[in-house]
Amino acid sequence: MAAEILKTKAEQGFADQFTAGKSALPGAGNAWAEGLRDAAWETYASVGLPHARVEEWKYTDLRRLLSEAYPPAPALAEALNGDDVAKALGSVLAGLECHRLVIVDSQFRPELSDLGGLEGMGDIQSLGDQLSSPADWLKQTLTQITPQQNDTVIALNTALMSGGITLRIGDNVVLDKPVHIVHVVAAKEAASVTLRNVISIGAAAKVCLLESYVSLADTPLQRNAVSELIAGDGSDVQHIKFQNENMDSSHLTSWMTRLGADVTYKAFQFSIGAAVARNQIFVTFAGEGSTSHVSGAVMGRGKQHNDTTMVIDHAVPGCESREFNKLVLDGSARGVVQCKAIVRKHAQKTDGHQMAQALMLSEMAEFDSKPELEIFADDVVCGHGSTSGQVDDELMFYLRARGIPEPQARALLIAAFVGEAIEKVSSEPIREAFRSMSETWLEGEGA
Amino acid sequence: MLEIKNLHVKIAEDDTEILNGIDLTIPKGEVHAIMGPNGSGKSTLAYVLAGKNDYEVTEGSISWNGDDITELDPDERAAAGVFLAFQYPIEIPGVATMTFLRTSMNAVRKARGQDELSTPDFMRVVKAKAKELNIKDDKLKRPLNVGFSGGEKKRQEILQMSLLEPTLCVLDETDSGLDIDALKIVAEGVNALRGPERAMLVITHYQRLLNYIVPDMVHVLSEGKIVRSGGKDLALELEKSGYAEYGEAAA
Numbered sequence: 299m300a301a302e303i304l305k306t307k308a309e310q311g312f313a314d315q316f317t318a319g320k321s322a323l324p325g326a327g328n329a330w331a332e333g334l335r336d337a338a339w340e341t342y343a344s345v346g347l348p349h350a351r352v353e354e355w356k357y358t359d360l361r362r363l364l365s366e367a368y369p370p371a372p373a374l375a376e377a378l379n380g381d382d383v384a385k386a387l388g389s390v391l392a393g394l395e396c397h398r399l400v401i402v403d404s405q406f407r408p409e410l411s412d413l414g415g416l417e418g419m420g421d422i423q424s425l426g427d428q429l430s431s432p433a434d435w436l437k438q439t440l441t442q443i444t445p446q447q448n449d450t451v452i453a454l455n456t457a458l459m460s461g462g463i464t465l466r467i468g469d470n471v472v473l474d475k476p477v478h479i480v481h482v483v484a485a486k487e488a489a490s491v492t493l494r495n496v497i498s499i500g501a502a503a504k505v506c507l508l509e510s511y512v513s514l515a516d517t518p519l520q521r522n523a524v525s526e527l528i529a530g531d532g533s534d535v536q537h538i539k540f541q542n543e544n545m546d547s548s549h550l551t552s553w554m555t556r557l558g559a560d561v562t563y564k565a566f567q568f569s570i571g572a573a574v575a576r577n578q579i580f581v582t583f584a585g586e587g588s589t590s591h592v593s594g595a596v597m598g599r600g601k602q603h604n605d606t607t608m609v610i611d612h613a614v615p616g617c618e619s620r621e622f623n624k625l626v627l628d629g630s631a632r633g634v635v636q637c638k639a640i641v642r643k644h645a646q647k648t649d650g651h652q653m654a655q656a657l658m659l660s661e662m663a664e665f666d667s668k669p670e671l672e673i674f675a676d677d678v679v680c681g682h683g684s685t686s687g688q689v690d691d692e693l694m695f696y697l698r699a700r701g702i703p704e705p706q707a708r709a710l711l712i713a714a715f716v717g718e719a720i721e722k723v724s725s726e727p728i729r730e731a732f733r734s735m736s737e738t739w740l741e742g743e744g745a
Numbered sequence: 746m747l748e749i750k751n752l753h754v755k756i757a758e759d760d761t762e763i764l765n766g767i768d769l770t771i772p773k774g775e776v777h778a779i780m781g782p783n784g785s786g787k788s789t790l791a792y793v794l795a796g797k798n799d800y801e802v803t804e805g806s807i808s809w810n811g812d813d814i815t816e817l818d819p820d821e822r823a824a825a826g827v828f829l830a831f832q833y834p835i836e837i838p839g840v841a842t843m844t845f846l847r848t849s850m851n852a853v854r855k856a857r858g859q860d861e862l863s864t865p866d867f868m869r870v871v872k873a874k875a876k877e878l879n880i881k882d883d884k885l886k887r888p889l890n891v892g893f894s895g896g897e898k899k900r901q902e903i904l905q906m907s908l909l910e911p912t913l914c915v916l917d918e919t920d921s922g923l924d925i926d927a928l929k930i931v932a933e934g935v936n937a938l939r940g941p942e943r944a945m946l947v948i949t950h951y952q953r954l955l956n957y958i959v960p961d962m963v964h965v966l967s968e969g970k971i972v973r974s975g976g977k978d979l980a981l982e983l984e985k986s987g988y989a990e991y992g993e994a995a996a
């Protein structure tokens with residue numbers, strides 16, 4: 299009886315792209331890669347873009363928010379130089395001491411990257427090349443990391459991915475500088491960019507990864523990016539994202555992370571850009587004794603929509619998870635935090651806690667928080683909390699009684715509020731960069 | 746000179762009157778103490794002097810050195826020299842004490858037409874004053890007042906007061922929560938600020954503080970009115986007799 303649901307314009311657009319473009323996508327001709335894409339397309343096409351009646355997407359109705367599908371960014375992007383990349387990043391992040399990998403649209407651009415010092419530590423390839431002659435490790439990794447392959451946005455990504463990188467860090471490697479994966483868009487016309495990064499961190503390695511997503515101009519962009527990450531036993535991984543895409547962009551990113559045993563995983567996402575952003579973070583504990591701390595700061599104004607959705611899967615005993623998100627919402631911005639913690643039957647001694655806090659700078663701003671605990675084990679400690687409020691009058695009075703004028707007092711308190719989230723970033727230079735960018739955001743307050 | 750004339754104050758949200766016609770004059774160079782039972786309006790008076798907008802002045806006026814400050818914002822009053830040491834200093838998570846002190850000092854200096862302090866000068870003056878008040882360096886590194894004991898918070902208030910160099914100091918129960926040694930240190934800090942250009946209003950429940958900070962006058966506040974004024978010996982008398990007599994008188 300199920301009537302064929304009419305495709306939206308965007309859905310029709312993606313369908314046309316897949317049919318017409320599939321033979322030109324990387325990995326075409328390789329049976330494994332084609333098989334992956336076809337299966338993913340079927341998964342996606344059976345349901346189409348997520349909409350408000352899909353529980354996980356109830357606050358972010360992509361059917362409504364994506365009015366059309368932009369064509370994929372042309373494979374041979376405009377000539378960009380290092381200055382362009384620096385400009386897109388902003389001076390604070392451009393100055394970061396790091397190993398830098400630059401991805402323009404979806405193409406890895408070694409000539410813009412700075413990989414000095416990584417020799418012998420790891421291996422970096424373009425995903426496109428890898429898909430044409432996939433190594434065994436990739437076959438065992440790509441789409442295998444967490445159970446969220448059937449999420450429609452991820453399935454769409456698998457079907458249409460046109461680039462990205464693979465990064466493998468060897469066992470016991472300790473990197474002294476962050477690896478900064480810069481995603482910059484250079485397309486001159488409205489474009490979509492669908493890319494996939496696959497990252498494997500060796501046992502006992504210690505790595506700080508920063509993914510930044512920035513725009514060079516105000517060309518409208520539809521981004522669908524997925525990062526799959528495996529953290530080997532005993533590794534120590536900081537996984538950080540900075541998102542400042544232009545206000546005509548929609549930004550869909552999904553992190554799928556699998557942690558081995560005794561891993562310390564610290565994720566942080568700092569989002570200030572894009573008209574619509576959906577940040578999905580899926581963490582699966584696959585080995586005992588690991589810790590996952592996922593935190594974030596969102597600063598939104600105007601009509602920005604920012605949705606952070608997390609699923610933390612305690613599949614094994616004895617792990618600790620923390621999720622801590624802070625949002626500053628001005629104008630008629632909307633912030634969403636959803637976090638589902640699953641504690642499987644055998645995952646005893648799980649210790650999980652989540653907190654989401656919003657500071658509302660305007661009466662029109664909106665905050666939705668949806669914590670979910672699915673606990674099947676009995677010996678666990680789990681909790682959640684959520685708050686939302688305005689700038690505290692008592693604190694304001696105290697600061698003003700000390701001579702600090704109102705706008706400055708307000709900025710100080712807002713900075714302090716997000717500062718408590720930014721503090722979670724262990725890497726000092728990145729933490730300070732975020733602090734400084736949060737202050738810059740505040741200077742644009744009311745502007 | 747502080748001149749409070751016929752001051753009537755109500756809570757802004759409802760119509761509860763808290764101060765019912767206060768007249769009080771404190772010439773420059775003098776220290777006046779206010780004592781009175783719980784709930785008599787002492788903190789309200791202090792807040793109103795500092796410009797808290799939970800309260801509404803329905804009648805009367807406050808002037809400092811001839812300028813009417815009744816309508817000024819709290820930061821404008823601070824610039825004009827008013828300082829309130831809070832009865833319950835507030836914790837501000839996420840704001841580093843040094844950042845706060847620096848922002849505050851520079852804001853006040855700017856408003857008073859002085860240059861901002863350079864970082865080394867700022868550090869020097871803060872360290873020196875903190876040392877006088879026996880405040881350890883690690884307290885300056887923490888977020889403002891977060892996790893401080895009651896006494897430590899009170900010392901921070903006096904540190905801020907000596908850094909901002911106000912001319913009208915209002916101390917709301919700065920002595921409560923202080924141990925005997927801290928009381929002496931804080932009193933020394935306050936006495937160091939006494940001078941011909943400064944007026945002070947010291948709110949306290951205990952005569953003991955007034956042994957260290959000797960007032961020129963003592964006033965008794967009861968049910969939102971000053972019901973008696975006298976010399977420093979009035980505090981000794983109150984210590985013996987309590988406030989019963991004033992409660993009845995006002996009722």
Ligand SMILES: Nc1ncnc2c1ncn2[C@@H]1O[C@H](COP(=O)(O)OP(=O)(O)OP(=O)(O)O)[C@@H](O)[C@H]1O
Pocket residue numbers: 756763781782783784785786787788789790799832
């Ligand atoms: N913002 C407010 N909202 C409601 N009631 C208030 C408010 N501020 C003061 N009051 C009331 O006004 C009265 C005076 O309070 P105030 O704090 O000024 O007393 P106080 O003399 O300082 O007392 P204490 O000795 O206990 O410090 C009290 O009854 C108090 O409950």
Ligand SMILES: [Mg+2]
Pocket residue numbers: 787788789832917918
């Ligand atoms: Mg009081």
